[in-house]
Amino acid sequence: MNTPVLTFFNNKGGVGKTSLIYHLAWMFASMRKRIAIIDLDPQSNLTAAFLEEDQIFDIWNSKQEGSTVFQCVKPLLGVNDIARPVLQKITADLYLLPGDVALSRFEDTLSTEWPKSLDTNLYRPMRIISAFWQVMQQAADTIQADLILVDIGPNLGAINRSVLLSTDFVVIPLGADLFSLQGLSNLGPTLIEWRDSWERRLDHWHSSLEKKEHPGFLLPLGEMKPIGYLCQQPILRLSKPIMAYDKWVQRIPSVYREDVLKERPVPEMRQENDPYCLAIIRHFRSLVPMGQEHRKPIFNLTPADGAIGSHAGAVQEARKDFKLLAEKIAGKIGMTV
Numbered sequence: 001m002n003t004p005v006l007t008f009f010n011n012k013g014g015v016g017k018t019s020l021i022y023h024l025a026w027m028f029a030s031m032r033k034r035i036a037i038i039d040l041d042p043q044s045n046l047t048a049a050f051l052e053e054d055q056i057f058d059i060w061n062s063k064q065e066g067s068t069v070f071q072c073v074k075p076l077l078g079v080n081d082i083a084r085p086v087l088q089k090i091t092a093d094l095y096l097l098p099g100d101v102a103l104s105r106f107e108d109t110l111s112t113e114w115p116k117s118l119d120t121n122l123y124r125p126m127r128i129i130s131a132f133w134q135v136m137q138q139a140a141d142t143i144q145a146d147l148i149l150v151d152i153g154p155n156l157g158a159i160n161r162s163v164l165l166s167t168d169f170v171v172i173p174l175g176a177d178l179f180s181l182q183g184l185s186n187l188g189p190t191l192i193e194w195r196d197s198w199e200r201r202l203d204h205w206h207s208s209l210e211k212k213e214h215p216g217f218l219l220p221l222g223e224m225k226p227i228g229y230l231c232q233q234p235i236l237r238l239s240k241p242i243m244a245y246d247k248w249v250q251r252i253p254s255v256y257r258e259d260v261l262k263e264r265p266v267p268e269m270r271q272e273n274d275p276y277c278l279a280i281i282r283h284f285r286s287l288v289p290m291g292q293e294h295r296k297p298i299f300n301l302t303p304a305d306g307a308i309g310s311h312a313g314a315v316q317e318a319r320k321d322f323k324l325l326a327e328k329i330a331g332k333i334g335m336t337v
């Protein structure tokens, strides 16, 4: 059976995708779920959160087959097949397939192969377009993962299209501003378009002669089901009254329904009551650099790390928040915790 893939996505940047995945991965692992984390953002921020720079340098420099996402798919640029992923063990239940700035080199190939996957010779294009999914599933297989968590960059390009058609469930993190709302509006129709065009390709594949020549070749379903959104709490500044944020935040329930789910807007629904809002993520202020410095999720910070006084309380709050969020997401994707 295939392992479910959960991707955090918004085409607005800097809305906390990478931080959320980092923290959720640790939280799921603490609940004894086995997690394969795949860093498909060429910026590799998630990899930098888990590994020391020297370690990343060694991995990139080794150019070992399968050592990063790019090193897994690179053989496809020639005549060879996908290389088996080599995962970095973070804890007993947490494994990472590192990202790679070189992954951007795969973007052109993905764009070129996309239209070809509707032609007659479609095995190779389909192999390339679904390469990320094949890599994710091999990675999950290696560690018998319960869940694959994927981080991507904030754009609607060919890499992200391939990631999304490999995705079963999508969570949409948002900020409390016009740009996040606009990102949400762009994202909805794009997800619908990607889902439909992948379905066309799957139909084409299943009715093709080539399918019979490759009986073991499996493909993702491309469901990319939105399971809800997360809203980052703004830092409240004296210069910008809370009303300014509230104006954008309260539009989210309607835009999410209209543009992402194709449902009727609900002007009366407030974001804090919206069942599609998975959580409001607090601004963790100075705990964030503290966590980064100690290479830990903020809910694992201790007094020895500097989390004393009011910080200690905030650490406990963060633990409660992320535990609730992990349980909520697990419920939505049918994973028992």
Ligand SMILES: Nc1ncnc2c1ncn2[C@@H]1O[C@H](COP(=O)(O)OP(=O)(O)OP(=O)(O)O)[C@@H](O)[C@H]1O
Pocket: 012, 013, 014, 015, 016, 017, 018, 019, 020, 041, 045, 152, 153, 154, 232, 281, 282, 283, 284, 285, 288
């Ligand atoms: N809850 C939070 N409280 C305080 N700071 C946060 C929080 N979440 C994220 N940040 C900080 O905000 C910045 C952007 O977060 P992050 O990198 O997770 O966003 P992103 O959506 O992954 O960005 P990109 O689109 O560039 O990939 C980072 O400096 C991060 O440390």
Ligand SMILES: [Mg+2]
Pocket: 017, 018, 019, 041, 045, 151, 152, 153
């Ligand atoms: Mg990021």
